[in-house]
Amino acid sequence: MDRMGLMETFVSALAEGSLSGAGQQRGISQSAASQQIRQLETHIGQQLLHRSPQGVSATRAGVLVQEHAQKLLERYELMLAELEALDGDVAGTIRINTGNFLGRVVFGPVLIELGKAHPDLDIVLRMEDRLVDVVREGYDLAIRAGRLGDTSGFGRKIASLETVFFATPSYLDKHGRPETPDDMKRLKFIQHHEDKTAGFFDVRHEGQSYQAPIRVGFTADDPEIILKAVATGMGYTRAARMLIQKELDEGVYEVVLPEYQAPSKDVFAISPTKTIPGSKIDLVINAFVDKLAALRRQADIKLVADKLTA
Numbered sequence: 001m002d003r004m005g006l007m008e009t010f011v012s013a014l015a016e017g018s019l020s021g022a023g024q025q026r027g028i029s030q031s032a033a034s035q036q037i038r039q040l041e042t043h044i045g046q047q048l049l050h051r052s053p054q055g056v057s058a059t060r061a062g063v064l065v066q067e068h069a070q071k072l073l074e075r076y077e078l079m080l081a082e083l084e085a086l087d088g089d090v091a092g093t094i095r096i097n098t099g100n101f102l103g104r105v106v107f108g109p110v111l112i113e114l115g116k117a118h119p120d121l122d123i124v125l126r127m128e129d130r131l132v133d134v135v136r137e138g139y140d141l142a143i144r145a146g147r148l149g150d151t152s153g154f155g156r157k158i159a160s161l162e163t164v165f166f167a168t169p170s171y172l173d174k175h176g177r178p179e180t181p182d183d184m185k186r187l188k189f190i191q192h193h194e195d196k197t198a199g200f201f202d203v204r205h206e207g208q209s210y211q212a213p214i215r216v217g218f219t220a221d222d223p224e225i226i227l228k229a230v231a232t233g234m235g236y237t238r239a240a241r242m243l244i245q246k247e248l249d250e251g252v253y254e255v256v257l258p259e260y261q262a263p264s265k266d267v268f269a270i271s272p273t274k275t276i277p278g279s280k281i282d283l284v285i286n287a288f289v290d291k292l293a294a295l296r297r298q299a300d301i302k303l304v305a306d307k308l309t310a
Helices: 003-016 019-026 030-044 060-087 100-117 169-175 181-186 223-231 241-249 280-309
Strands: 049-052 055-058 092-098 121-127 141-145 154-161 163-167 189-192 200-205 208-213 216-220 237-240 254-256 265-271
Touching: 003 019, 003 030, 003 049, 003 055, 003 060, 019 030, 030 060, 055 060, 092 100, 092 280, 100 121, 100 141, 100 223, 100 241, 100 280, 141 280, 154 280, 163 169, 163 241, 169 254, 181 208, 189 223, 189 237, 216 223, 223 237, 237 241, 241 280, 265 280
Parallel strands: 092 121, 092 141, 189 216
Antiparallel strands: 049 055, 141 265, 154 265, 163 237, 163 254, 200 208
């Protein structure tokens, strides 16, 4: 009897709220998921689920089993990661989730290079702009910029990105270029739905902190839509400098309030268990961090060169 598999199906059923959801998560049919949970109930000698047309919920015994099963599954994944690191071979499947913008510009190219270097590694990448639960949704790793969000996995900050406010030169020609933080209220801010603000941004100048008021004019959950809104002159937005450095260099975008520092944006790596040095998850995180550092150095060199030639 595969007890770990039975517990995984049970935990998935409670996380999804249904046997059909557990089946989809585990790659089996609804009837197979139901049969596995009944096997677990028979083995334990307790009813673990209340079943109804609306879905499933845990009995008192089920709540206790769920708590211990989650810990056992986490320890099992940790054991596999340690064995993988001990073996030294980079192989197998790794399921990764990241945001669209970061995935297209930075993370996707990193994974392509890793795939070339390690042909036995099967990389599954999903890009979407929402905060996923790596444990419940079966991901090995999630990379998120901005905030960690609610997750039952282990998260740690792996980088902090310099950000800038930017708009098209034509938009600033029309509405004016802010010289002080208070001038920002003349412009419309194009906001990503995850980046909720309190009505202002904290900006810094020569060691002092100031509040730049925000007048939100458009909110979207797709970075491409946000960039299109900026390109068509709807307003300005904020992004990591290194992700738009090429467009800044070409004059497509212009930094708004360039004498002030915009808030930095933290980047987090989230995994179901603690990352083991030498594991494939650790390999991916390190490759991503190295790529971010290289891009940041390029942006810094370009910025210094621009100042020297100004």
